[in-house]
Amino acid sequence: MKSLTINASQRESVGKKATKALRNAGQVPCVIYGGDTIVHFAAPEIAFKNLVYTPDVHTVVIALDNGTKVNAILQDIQFHPVTDRILHIDFIQIFDDKPITIALPFKTTGNSKGVRNGGVLRFNLRRITVKGLASKLPDVLEGDITNLKIGNKLYVTDVASEDFTILHPENTVICMVKTSRTAVTDDEEDEETEGEATAAEAPAAEA
Secondary structure (H helix, E strand, C coil): CCEEEEEEEECCCCCHHHHHHHHHCCEEEEEEECCCCCEEEEEEHHHHHHHHCCCCCCEEEEEECCCCEEEEEEEEEEECCCCCCEEEEEEEECECCECEEEEEEEEEECCCHHHHCCCEEEECCCEEEEEECHHHCCCCEEEECCCCCCCCEEEHHHHCECCEEECCCCCCEEEEEECCCCCCCHHHHHHHHHHHHHHHHCCCCCC
């Protein structure tokens, strides 16, 4: 999993007045939970751009101004209801020997047979919640849909790995190929493919 570094300043004052002053100065108040102590810090709002405004998932190294570095992962974020500016971010400290729970983005690979025949690929999940060591978690989960015909489904068990535990029931559907008005049967494509292969294999007629 990719990691980002955020340079931050540890803060001692955590009251409403101090928090408001930080925001007015373009800083985002943050908290790190999960360690021996709760760490309060702040960083410029622009420092979180590549962490927040992206579909990717990252671990974060919080580099504090006292020389301390904390490995963490974003847990929760609050936005202003009108301006959509970041108001507050919660992080969870991560350790090499302790698993974390995180929702990883999912993307498909391959070209579905059912989609080629006019079917429509529908998603039930865009992110899959897993539990595992941060060092072993991928940036994204991938699922091959090449063999999905119309009516076929891709389940969370199809993207399982020994590196992590999927926290969804085994019968949870990630995506499926649904029929449409313009769809043809998968058998028709198979017949066309076989016909094309036969024609290609036939010897050329003599002049």
